[in-house]
Amino acid sequence: MEQSASQEKPACDYCELISSPGAFILYEDKHVVAFLSEEPISEGSIVVVPKEHYVIIEQVPDYVVAKMFHVANKLSVAVFDSLNALGTNILIQNGVAAGQRVNHCSIEVIPRFEGDALSFAWVPKQLSEEEMSTIEIELKELCSNIGGFETEKEEPVVLDSSAPKAAEDGAKKGDSDFRKKQFLRIP
Template sequence: MSLDGTYDAGNIFAKILRGEMPAVRVYEDEHVLAFMDVFPQAKGHTLVIPKHSTARNFLEEAPEIVGPLMLGVQRVAKAVRAALKPDGLVITQFNGAPAGQTVYHLHFHIIPRWEGVPLGRHAEGMADMQELKGLAEQISAMIS
């Protein structure tokens, strides 16, 4: 899909927000929802999405949504760092299919990285749900 288009209210993240699909939730406030990526590239791979948005990508998002969204991303990233003690963090966001975007609801990836541990390929394999729940509990406990 290109950078331009119409928001699809049937996308997986919209369904998660409406409670139609399950998610292993990490954090939620009035602006954002953070949950574990079920196709993680690394242990602790977490996604953060705006709750009140129909932006397909960052370029479409309204300025009044961006501020609270970025605060949520930072809050969750700090909790991932505190809980999992990675050597580094990748915080990324894709705009359009050529850039790697596969779900067309604005979202950020927080991916912990450890020295010498290769980054997995996205959608390479589905994570164990019990492991994701444990990681979500660890990260949630560190949110301040």
């Protein structure tokens, strides 16, 4: 109990890594951090994580999931351009059964090179028409509840000493412009 503040965050390799000065951080914004993997599958393997601690992807808010994929996609492009990769595998190991080893949700961008001998190949299962149809029925029922996209809640507008000038501008251009300007000033 005496360490309540430091115990709020669970022990997590990625939480620790992204706040350590030795991390090879490639990209960082409000929600997402990307860094070079410490256990690379191939040269230049990158890990993209939410800044906040979430264990599996279903816990991550939609807008952060979207940002994670946006960043993974851009890093994949960077890998093609700078490391001359011939392809990338963009991988999520979601849950222990799927091979997840760190208890912090991540997307891995794995550069692929000619003759790298990595294999993501598997023998396809042979399912009957009936088996496929049963699975479809079971899944479709839940798929109807996918619902809307969870957007980020707007932060309260903080007025500072230069607000009267901005408020004047805002009054001319409309309230949403004014709010955008306010956001730009919030550190």
